[in-house]
Amino acid sequence: MDRRVTSTDVAQAAGVSRATVSYVLNGSAAQSISAATRERVLSAARHLGYTPSTAARTLRRGRSDLVLMLLPPEPLGRALAMIIDAASEQLERHGLRLIAHRLPPQGGAVSLVHSLAPAALILTTALEEPELAALRAAGLPVASLHEALSDPLSPDLGIGALQVKHLAEAGHQRIGVAVPPEPGYSWRVQIRLAAIREACARHRLPPPAVEHLRLDADEAAASVARWLEAPEPVTAVCAFDDDHAFALLSGLAALGRRAPQDLAVIGAEDVPLASLALPPLTTVRVDTRLLGERFARMALAETPDGGGDSAAPPVSLAAPGGAVPPVSLIVRASA
Amino acid sequence: MDRRVTSTDVAQAAGVSRATVSYVLNGSAAQSISAATRERVLSAARHLGYTPSTAARTLRRGRSDLVLMLLPPEPLGRALAMIIDAASEQLERHGLRLIAHRLPPQGGAVSLVHSLAPAALILTTALEEPELAALRAAGLPVASLHEALSDPLSPDLGIGALQVKHLAEAGHQRIGVAVPPEPGYSWRVQIRLAAIREACARHRLPPPAVEHLRLDADEAAASVARWLEAPEPVTAVCAFDDDHAFALLSGLAALGRRAPQDLAVIGAEDVPLASLALPPLTTVRVDTRLLGERFARMALAETPDGGGDSAAPPVSLAAPGGAVPPVSLIVRASA
DNA sequence: GGCGCGTGGTTACACGTGTAAGTTGCCTGT
DNA sequence: ACAGGCAACTTACACGTGTAACCACGCGCC
Numbered sequence: 001m002d003r004r005v006t007s008t009d010v011a012q013a014a015g016v017s018r019a020t021v022s023y024v025l026n027g028s029a030a031q032s033i034s035a036a037t038r039e040r041v042l043s044a045a046r047h048l049g050y051t052p053s054t055a056a057r058t059l060r061r062g063r064s065d066l067v068l069m070l071l072p073p074e075p076l077g078r079a080l081a082m083i084i085d086a087a088s089e090q091l092e093r094h095g096l097r098l099i100a101h102r103l104p105p106q107g108g109a110v111s112l113v114h115s116l117a118p119a120a121l122i123l124t125t126a127l128e129e130p131e132l133a134a135l136r137a138a139g140l141p142v143a144s145l146h147e148a149l150s151d152p153l154s155p156d157l158g159i160g161a162l163q164v165k166h167l168a169e170a171g172h173q174r175i176g177v178a179v180p181p182e183p184g185y186s187w188r189v190q191i192r193l194a195a196i197r198e199a200c201a202r203h204r205l206p207p208p209a210v211e212h213l214r215l216d217a218d219e220a221a222a223s224v225a226r227w228l229e230a231p232e233p234v235t236a237v238c239a240f241d242d243d244h245a246f247a248l249l250s251g252l253a254a255l256g257r258r259a260p261q262d263l264a265v266i267g268a269e270d271v272p273l274a275s276l277a278l279p280p281l282t283t284v285r286v287d288t289r290l291l292g293e294r295f296a297r298m299a300l301a302e303t304p305d306g307g308g309d310s311a312a313p314p315v316s317l318a319a320p321g322g323a324v325p326p327v328s329l330i331v332r333a334s335a
Numbered sequence: 336m337d338r339r340v341t342s343t344d345v346a347q348a349a350g351v352s353r354a355t356v357s358y359v360l361n362g363s364a365a366q367s368i369s370a371a372t373r374e375r376v377l378s379a380a381r382h383l384g385y386t387p388s389t390a391a392r393t394l395r396r397g398r399s400d401l402v403l404m405l406l407p408p409e410p411l412g413r414a415l416a417m418i419i420d421a422a423s424e425q426l427e428r429h430g431l432r433l434i435a436h437r438l439p440p441q442g443g444a445v446s447l448v449h450s451l452a453p454a455a456l457i458l459t460t461a462l463e464e465p466e467l468a469a470l471r472a473a474g475l476p477v478a479s480l481h482e483a484l485s486d487p488l489s490p491d492l493g494i495g496a497l498q499v500k501h502l503a504e505a506g507h508q509r510i511g512v513a514v515p516p517e518p519g520y521s522w523r524v525q526i527r528l529a530a531i532r533e534a535c536a537r538h539r540l541p542p543p544a545v546e547h548l549r550l551d552a553d554e555a556a557a558s559v560a561r562w563l564e565a566p567e568p569v570t571a572v573c574a575f576d577d578d579h580a581f582a583l584l585s586g587l588a589a590l591g592r593r594a595p596q597d598l599a600v601i602g603a604e605d606v607p608l609a610s611l612a613l614p615p616l617t618t619v620r621v622d623t624r625l626l627g628e629r630f631a632r633m634a635l636a637e638t639p640d641g642g643g644d645s646a647a648p649p650v651s652l653a654a655p656g657g658a659v660p661p662v663s664l665i666v667r668a669s670a
Numbered sequence: 671g672g673c674g675c676g677t678g679g680t681t682a683c684a685c686g687t688g689t690a691a692g693t694t695g696c697c698t699g700t
Numbered sequence: 701a702c703a704g705g706c707a708a709c710t711t712a713c714a715c716g717t718g719t720a721a722c723c724a725c726g727c728g729c730c
Contacts, residue, residue: 004397004449006716017680022718030719032677051449055393056716059685062339064390076416085410088437099434102423114339114386215607217615243608250611272550273578276585278613280552341686352710357688365689367707391686394715 005048014044021045025052058117067091067299068118069100070109072125072188079269079288080124086292087122087299094300096120107131113140120299126187143298155291156188158327159268159284160195163238166266166282166329168203172236175200176209176227178220178248179240189240196238209234215243220251224263228255236264236335242271245281249334253278264335280332287326294326340383349379356380360387393452402426402634403453404435405444407460407523412576414604414623415459421627422457422634429635431455442466448475455634461522478633490626491523493662494603494619495530498573501601501617501664503538507571510540511562513555513583514575516547524575531573544569550578555586559598563590571599571670577606580616584669588613599670615667622661629661 007025011018016037023031024041044050058064069084076084088098096119103125104112110131113121121135123144136142145154167175177196179189193210200208209230211223227234239245245267252259259265259279267274270285342360346353351372358366359376379385393399404419411419423433431454438460439447445466448456455476458467462479471477480489502510512531514524528545535543544565546558562569574580580602587594594600594614602609605620 004716008716018717019680019682019719020678023679026718028719031679034678037678049446051446053394053452053716054450055390055399055452056685057718058390059388059394059687059715060717060719062685075420078413081411081416085437097434097436099432101432102420111384111386115389117388117390215611217611220611246608246611250613253613273581273608276550276552276555276581278585278588339686343686353687354689354710354712355708358709361688363689366709369708372708388686391715392688394685394717395687395689397715 004053005050007050007052009048010041010045010050013048014040016041062117063119064117065096066116066118067096067098067120067122067296068113068116069098069122069295070103070125070127071100073102077269078271079286082288083124083292083295086289087296088292090293090296091299096300098122098296103127110134122295122299124295141299141301143295143301145295155286155326156191157195159286160192160238161199162284162327162329163266163268164196164199164203164205166331167236167238167264167335168199168205170236170264170335172264173205174209174230174232174234174236175205176211176234176237177240178211178213178223178237178244180244181212181214192240206232208238213244213247215247217247217250217254220247221254222251224248224251224255224257228257228263234263236260236266239265239267242267242269242274242281242283245283245334246273246277249277249279249281259334266335270330274330275332277334279334282332282335283330285328285330287328290326339388340385342385342387344383345376345380345385348383349375351376397452398454399452400431401451401453402431402433402455402457402631403448403451404433404457404630405438405460405462406435408437412578412604413606414621417623418459418627418630421624422631423627425628425631426634431635433457433631438462445469457630457634459630476634476636478630478636480630490621490661491526492530494621495527495573496534497619497662497664498601498603499531499534499538499540501666502571502573502599502670503534503540505571505599505670507599508540509544509567509569509571510535511544511546511569511572512575513546513548513558513572513579515579516549527575541567543573548579548582550582552582552585552589555582556589557586559583559586559590559592563592563598569598571595571601574600574602577602577604577609577616577618580618580669581608581612584612584614584616594669601670605665609665610667612669614669617667617670618665620663620665622663625661 007021008018011021014021014037020033020037021041024033024038025045054065069087071080084098084100091098099116101112103109107128109127113135118140120141120143123142125145127144132142132144164175177193179192182189196208200206209227211226213219213223227237237248239248245265248263248265249259252263257263265281267281267283268286270283274281274283342356343353346356349356349372355368355372356376359368359373360380389400404422406415419433419435426433436447438444442463444462448470453475455478456470458477458479460480467477467479499510512528514527517524531543535541544562546561548554548558562572572583574583580600583598583600584594587598592598600616602616602618603621605618609616609618
C-alpha cells in the first residue's frame, strides 16, 4: 500500500520548491515562472500521477469545490434526476462537483453548509427565510428555484400556462386540474394551481375544478366521474404529471370512456412513456437539460472561480435570448 | 459576515484546551474525561453552534466521510434513484454522506478517488479490473454490484428467473425477450439475458427469442409482429423494464392485438405506472430500498468507523435470512 | 558606481482537526 | 514515607495546500 503522492513529491522530482509547484499548477498570474521550470514541474506531476487533495485545498481556501443541491422531500423523479445530471455536467466543466442531498429537517441545512463549505448552493425546494438569509449573508452564492418562480419564465408557471393555452385554443370551456394530495409536493402544487388559475382568467374561462388524487386507477375513475357528472361538465383536464395523466387515462378506461372524446387529458414532463400511452399523451415537455444548465450558471455566476466575467449580469431562469421559458407543447392524441 | 466557529472557540468558551474538546466530541475511549468538563464542553459547543470542518477532519484522518457511488453512463431511472436514496439514508445514520457520480471516462475513477478520499466506494457499474484492483489494494472498501452478480441472489438474476418461472407455470412454451439495443445498458442486458436463458433451460423450454427495441411504438409493433408470425409463435415476453413492457403493450394495441390473450407481457421494476397500464402490468418488483440498504451495509462492513462489529461476516446482497432475493412477483393482468 | 527594478524563485505561515506523548496532582499499597 | 499508578488534562506535531512576504541577481540609467 503506497502513500499518497503530494505536491512535495512533485517538487522534489522537479528540483524546485513546493511553492513553485503550487504556482505552476494553479497558473498563478501573481508569480512569473520560467517556461523551462514550468515544463519540468508539469511533466513531473503528470509522471507521478499527482492529484491534489481536495481536503487540504478546501481547508486552505475555506471553500470547497462542491456545489450543494438541496432536494425536496418527495422521491426524486425523472425530471429532477435529469436536472441534476445536466447541472452536474455543466459544473464539472468548471472544476466543480455537484452533490445532491435531500433537505435535512429542522434547520440542518445550515450545519450541512458549514461542514461542507460548498462553493455554492442550489435550492430546488423552499428553505425557511431566516436560514436562507443567513447563508446569503455569509457570502454564499445561492441559486433558488423558489425565488425564480416569481420569474414569469419559470418552468412550473410555464407548464400551467401552456396547458391551459392549448386547451382553450382547442375550444374547451370548463377545465379540471388533477394534482397529488397535499403532503409532499405541496409547494409545487401551489405554484402550479396558481399558474393554472391565472391562465384560466387570462383566457376568460371559469376557475378550474381541482381534484386531488393518488396514482391509483380507482381514485382516478372517481375523480373523472365527478368531473363528467358535474352540472357544467369538465371537458379537459390538466394533469400535474404525466404520471397523473396516465392515472386519468386508466380511470377513463375503467369507466368505458375515451380520451380525448369524452375528456381531453394533457400531461406534463414528457416522460419517455408518454408517447406509448393509449392514446398517446399530449403533454408539456420541460427542457430539463437546459434547466439544469441554467441552475449551474446561476450558481457559477457569483462564484469567484467559475464566473470568469464578473461583469456578467445576474442570471435568471429566463432563456439567454430573454424570451422562451424552458417548456414546449408536445401535441399527440390525448388532448 | 461572521467567522467560522472552530473547536478553538469552543475550547475557549469552556475553559479547556482544544484537545479536550476534540476528545469529548469524538467520545474517544483512550482519554478519560470528567463528567463535569464533558458537560461544559458539550454545552459550549451547542451554544456556539459548532460544526466541525469536514475538510480539516478529512485532511487529518486521510479519509473523508463521503461514500462515492459510481453510476453507469445510462440516464438514471427510478430504480437507481431509489437505491441511491435508500443507501444515502442508511449511510447517514452512520455519519457518512453518499455522493453519486457518473463513472468518469478513461480511468478518471482513480483520480476521482484520490482527490475525494472517500471512505468507501459503491459500484453500480462495471469498472475495469486493473483500476478496481488498484483501489482495493489501497485499502478502500469496495461494494460492487458487478461482482455481486455472481451471487445467485442478485437482483438482475432474480428478475429474469422470476419472469420465466411465472410464464412457464402459466403454461407458456415459447417465450421472447425484449431488451434495449446494445450501447448503454450493455452489461445489465448481458446479465439479464444470461439469467433468462438459464431459467428457460431449467424449465425445459427452448431458448428465448430475443428482440432489441427502443422505446417506440412502431419498433415495438415490429418486434411483436416478428414474434407472432414466427414458425413457432412466441406466446409470452419478458421485458427488460416496465418501460419496455409499456412499449410492447403499445405495439400490440397498434396491431389490434391484446395482452395477455395474444401475447402475455411481463415487466420488471414495478414502477408506479405499472398498475395503470392497459391492461395492468404483471411485473417483478425490485425492493430497491432493501437493495440500497444492502449496498450501504456492504460499504460500511469494512469501514473502521461504521462497521461496529468488526467480527461481522462479509456482507453479500443476499438477504439477511440467507434465502430471499430482493425481488418479488406482482401478478396483475398482462401475463 | 550606486540605485531602482523586474524576473524567478524560496521561506514561512495559516487553514482546523485528531492524537501520541508529556505533565500535573491525588490516591493507594507496603 | 515514598514509589508507582491512575484520572484528567495540556502541549506539540502532522495532515497537504495556497499565498504573502522576502531574497538573489542581472540589467539599464542618471
